[in-house]
Amino acid sequence: MHSSEVIILNNQHTFSIVGNSKNKSAVEKMAQGIFTLCAFIAILAVISITVYMIINGIPALLEVGLKELLFGTVWKPTAENPSYGILYVILTSIVGTVMAVVLGVPIGILTAVFLAETAPKRLAALVKPAVELLAGIPSVIYGLLGLMILNPLMYKLELFLFKDSETHQFTGGANLLSAVIVLAVMILPTVINISEAAIRAVPNSLRNASFALGASEIQTILKVVLPTAKSGIITAIVLGVGRAIGEAMAITLVSGSSVNAPYPFNSVRFLTTAIVSEMGYAAGMHRQVLFTIGLVLFVFIMVINISLTSILKKGDKDNG
Amino acid sequence: MKSKKVLALVCAVAMTFGLTACGNKTTTETKTAQTETTETETADLTGTISMAGSTSMEKLANAAAESFMEKYSGVTVTAEFTGSSAGVEAVLAGGVDIGNSSRALKDDEKGAGVVENIVAIDGIAVVVDPANTVADLTKEQLISIYKGGVKNWSEIGGEDAPIVVVGREAGSGTRGAFEELLEIEDACVYASELDSTGAVIAKVAATPGAIGYVSLDAINDSVTAVKLEGVEATAENIKAGNYFLCRPFVMATRGEISEQSETVQAWFEYLASDEGKEVIAAVGLIVVD
Numbered sequence: 001m002h003s004s005e006v007i008i009l010n011n012q013h014t015f016s017i018v019g020n021s022k023n024k025s026a027v028e029k030m031a032q033g034i035f036t037l038c039a040f041i042a043i044l045a046v047i048s049i050t051v052y053m054i055i056n057g058i059p060a061l062l063e064v065g066l067k068e069l070l071f072g073t074v075w076k077p078t079a080e081n082p083s084y085g086i087l088y089v090i091l092t093s094i095v096g097t098v099m100a101v102v103l104g105v106p107i108g109i110l111t112a113v114f115l116a117e118t119a120p121k122r123l124a125a126l127v128k129p130a131v132e133l134l135a136g137i138p139s140v141i142y143g144l145l146g147l148m149i150l151n152p153l154m155y156k157l158e159l160f161l162f163k164d165s166e167t168h169q170f171t172g173g174a175n176l177l178s179a180v181i182v183l184a185v186m187i188l189p190t191v192i193n194i195s196e197a198a199i200r201a202v203p204n205s206l207r208n209a210s211f212a213l214g215a216s217e218i219q220t221i222l223k224v225v226l227p228t229a230k231s232g233i234i235t236a237i238v239l240g241v242g243r244a245i246g247e248a249m250a251i252t253l254v255s256g257s258s259v260n261a262p263y264p265f266n267s268v269r270f271l272t273t274a275i276v277s278e279m280g281y282a283a284g285m286h287r288q289v290l291f292t293i294g295l296v297l298f299v300f301i302m303v304i305n306i307s308l309t310s311i312l313k314k315g316d317k318d319n320g
Numbered sequence: 321m322k323s324k325k326v327l328a329l330v331c332a333v334a335m336t337f338g339l340t341a342c343g344n345k346t347t348t349e350t351k352t353a354q355t356e357t358t359e360t361e362t363a364d365l366t367g368t369i370s371m372a373g374s375t376s377m378e379k380l381a382n383a384a385a386e387s388f389m390e391k392y393s394g395v396t397v398t399a400e401f402t403g404s405s406a407g408v409e410a411v412l413a414g415g416v417d418i419g420n421s422s423r424a425l426k427d428d429e430k431g432a433g434v435v436e437n438i439v440a441i442d443g444i445a446v447v448v449d450p451a452n453t454v455a456d457l458t459k460e461q462l463i464s465i466y467k468g469g470v471k472n473w474s475e476i477g478g479e480d481a482p483i484v485v486v487g488r489e490a491g492s493g494t495r496g497a498f499e500e501l502l503e504i505e506d507a508c509v510y511a512s513e514l515d516s517t518g519a520v521i522a523k524v525a526a527t528p529g530a531i532g533y534v535s536l537d538a539i540n541d542s543v544t545a546v547k548l549e550g551v552e553a554t555a556e557n558i559k560a561g562n563y564f565l566c567r568p569f570v571m572a573t574r575g576e577i578s579e580q581s582e583t584v585q586a587w588f589e590y591l592a593s594d595e596g597k598e599v600i601a602a603v604g605l606i607v608v609d
Contacts, residue, residue, distance in 0.1 A: 078490045079506035148526075155527065159482070169468065170482035171511040172527035256512045257489070267511050277515040281491035283375065283401075 050298075057295025060084075060288035069292065075259040075269075077278070077286040084289045086274070088259050090296065093271040095262040096176060096251075097244045100183035104244075105237055107184075108191030109226075112236075115192070116199040117221055135189030143253035146182040147174075151254060154178050158265055171267040174256035179268070182250050187240035194239060198232020199225055231312060238308040245300055248272035271297040366394035367583040373400075373407020373420025376493040377569050379603045380440060381420060387599050388590050395583050408434055411572050417584050419572040422497070434572045439591050440605035443536035443566040444498050445553040447524050447543040454478040456547040459564060463502050465531060468509035473529060486512045486523050486532035498533045501565055536566075537604040555606045569605065 061069060064084045072085020111131070115124050155173030162168040202225050210220040226233070248270070256267025257277050269277070274293050282290055371381055378401045385397035402410070404421040408429050411419030425436045446462065448454065454473055457465075464470045465483055474480040487510040488495035494517065499505045514520050517538045524532040525542035532543075536553060539545050545553045548565055557563040573580055577588050590596045597607045 076490070076506045078496070152526070166471075169471070169509060169511050170484050170529070172484035172486075172523070172530055174512050174523075252515075257515075258510045258513045267513075269513075277489045277513065278491055280515060281489075281493065283491070286491060 053291070053295045053298045056288070056291040057298075058292075060285060060292045061295070063285065064289065064292075069289070070296075073261075077282070077289065082285065084285075086271075086289075086293060086296070088261050089269050089271055089274050089293065092176065092262040092268040093245055093297075093300070096180055096183065096268070096270060097241055099176075099180040100187060100244045101237065101241055103180060104184035104187045105191055105240060108188050108236070108240070109195050109233060111188070111192045112195035112199055113221055113226070116196050117225065118217070131189050131192050134185075135193065139186065139247060139250040140253075142182050142186055143250035146178055146250065146254035150178050150181060162265070168265070169267070171256050171265065174254055174267055175265045176255065176262050176268045177264040179251040179255040179270070180264075182254055183244045183247060186247060186250060187243050190243055191236045191240045194236035195229070195233045198229040198236070201232065202228045234311050235308065238304060238311065242301060242304050242308075245304070246272065246297070248276050252276050271300070364394070365392045365583060365586055367396075367581065369395060369397045369418065369583050369587050370416040371397070371399040371407075371418040371420055371571070372402050372410040372416045373418075373572075374404040374422035374569070375401040376404075376422040376442070376496055377401075377420045379493070380569060380600065380605060383603050384591060384596065384599050387595070388587060391590065391595070392583075392586060395586070397587070408572055411574055414574065417573070417580065418587070421570040421572055422567055423500075423570070424568055425570060425572060429572075433574055435574070435576055436568075437571050437573060437577060437588065438568045438608055439571050439588075440569040440600045441558055441566050441608060442497055442569055443553065443555065443558045443563065443606055444494060444501070444533050445536045445539050445545040446531065446533050446548060446565065447521065447539065447545050448531050449524055449526075449528055450542070450544050451528060452478060452544060454546065455544075456550055458549055459502065462548065463504055466502065466504055466508045481529040484511050484527050484530040485509065486514065486520055486527075486530050488517075488520065488533075489513045489515045494533065494535055497567055498565070501567060533565075535604045536606065537601075558606055559608070566606075 069084055069086060070090065071087050072083060073087050074083040074085045075089070076083045111127070115127060115131075119127065151173035153173070154175060154177060155171075158170060158173060158175070162170070206224055206228060207220055210224045211217075215223065251270055252273040255270065255273060257269050257273055258267040259269045259274075260266040262268050271293055275290050275297075278286070279290055369385075371385075378399075381399040381401075385399055389395060389397055399420075400416075401420075404423055407416070407419035408421050408425065409419075410416045412429070412432055412434055419434065422442065425434060430436065446457065452473065454477060457476070461470065461476050465476075466485060466487070468485070470476055470483065472480065472482055485508070487498075487508060490513075492515075499508060512523055514523060517534045520532040520534050521538065521540065521543055524530040536555065536558070539553070547553070548563060551557050551562045551564075553563060553565070558566045571588070571591075573584065577585060580588075591600070600607050
């Protein structure tokens with residue numbers, strides 16, 4: 001109907017995808033080409049980043065030695081005999097991320113349960129926008145608040161806990177724990193939004209069946225809804241991990257940024273902040289090693305993404 | 321870029337008119353003549369100046385080279401940053417015109433014929449939070465604070481509060497100078513390694529018991545600069561040689577400046593001029609007279 005009208009309007013140079021088979025196939029092919037091109041741009045970006053990271057990261061890895069770089073604990077890149085051990089940096093990233101997840105994920109999932117299951121409508125209407133707002137706040141703002149509010153509080157705690165310690169180095173509150181708290185808050189929106197969607201996707205018939213069997217609301221949520229939404233919640237956790245491990249701006253302000261073993265009250269440096277804080281003036285091998293740190297971070301994130309994909313696939317199979 | 325050229329052109333035209341106008345008055349004739357000679361020199365001077373040396377002097381060298389080349393468009397200034405000793409060696413070997421050194425020349429270097437031309441002084445101030453009662457530190461105290469030996473202000477005459485040692489990241493010129501001058505290279509135990517001068521000041525200002533170091537020009541009211549060995553951190557004290565946390569920025573030449581090529585002479589004249597001093601001050605250094 002519509003196409004015939006078009007043909008009448010442009011009677012001479014007709015251009016219609018249903019006009020004739022020749023035009024049709026040409027348009028189809030062109031569209032196909034454009035789609036492929038767009039897809040290719042994304043792939044090109046991924047490939048070029050991967051290749052770039054490998055080309056820039058590998059030389060220092062070979063020069064310094066895999067073992068010394070990954071398992072060395074001394075980071076003195078500008079010394080006469082430079083030492084490029086980033087074990088503490090790697091451990092900090094792992095420990096910091098795990099602690100942030102342990103802290104943030106339960107809060108996130110329970111908030112999602114609250115929003116999707118138990119919240120009175122008016123309260124949910126208040127919490128939901130707040131969570132969305134949290135997701136939109138730039139990370140540097142988190143860092144600033146951490147610096148202005150969290151660090152002084154943490155310093156008070158530090159002074160209290162290590163009052164009589166002879167060996168503790170006081171950090172003024174800029175330590176692993178501060179960074180973890182900031183990270184935990186930062187991953188909340190990711191965890192909440194994705195878990196909430198997963199919980200809402202659980203069919204009502206399951207809930208009704210559970211209630212019909214005499215289960216209470218809490219029993220239904222814990223034994224029926226959450227297990228059913230498992231794969232969605234795992235996705236939420238993995239994405240939260242990805243956000244936490246890749247964050248730099250917020251934690252560079254609150255973590256103290258000295259290379260130390262990742263104990264809660266030590267000033268620490270993450271993989272991301274190691275790059276950010278020294279890229280400015282680094283030269284020669286020092287700069288190369290910073291690229292290698294980037295490569296290590298890249299590998300970490302790749303592993304997380306691949307494990308995410310495989311969990312999702314497995315989840316699909318379980319459900320199917 | 322384009323607008324700059326236009327501006328320069330406008331200035332040149334204006335100056336020409338100005339000169340003509342001035343030329344009519346006999347009283348200013350001599351001055352005019354002088355201006356004209358410099359102008360012709362500016363236009364005629366061509367050649368290259370090559371520098372090599374201290375990485376700490378990178379900011380100064382680049383800033384000075386940029387403004388110098390803007391003034392003398394026929395001259396190309398190249399600078400490499402290979403380290404102070406390498407710079408002095410290069411000028412001695414004749415590979416470059418100027419060797420940049422962020423330390424005073426050693427006697428054997430001077431003996432080999434390298435002349436020490438100090439163009440600026442880099443001063444570092446030690447800052448503490450305003451509530452701190454310690455106003456004076458000795459060199460030994462400063463060293464032991466940064467090496468982690470002294471951990472509480474009460475050990476050096478202050479209140480009973482832990483010392484929070486703040487510094488700059490590895491690779492920073494300020495950190496390099498600070499550790500080098502105290503001979504504690506890579507022996508410091510930092511509680512916080514921050515990546516800018518502003519961040520150090522903010523951290524020290526906000527943390528009770530913190531101590532940090534920054535370029536002398538960066539001090540503001542939010543922190544207190546402590547005296548070192550009883551000497552206040554001021555440009556005057558540094559020039560007088562009383563304040564130890566400073567180092568000269570040397571542009572070494574082989575033989576006196578007067579023995580150098582015209583372009584190199586123009587370079588040193590430029591650095592000593594008001595324009596050059598402005599450039600030196602703009603990168604946070606102390607101008608020498």
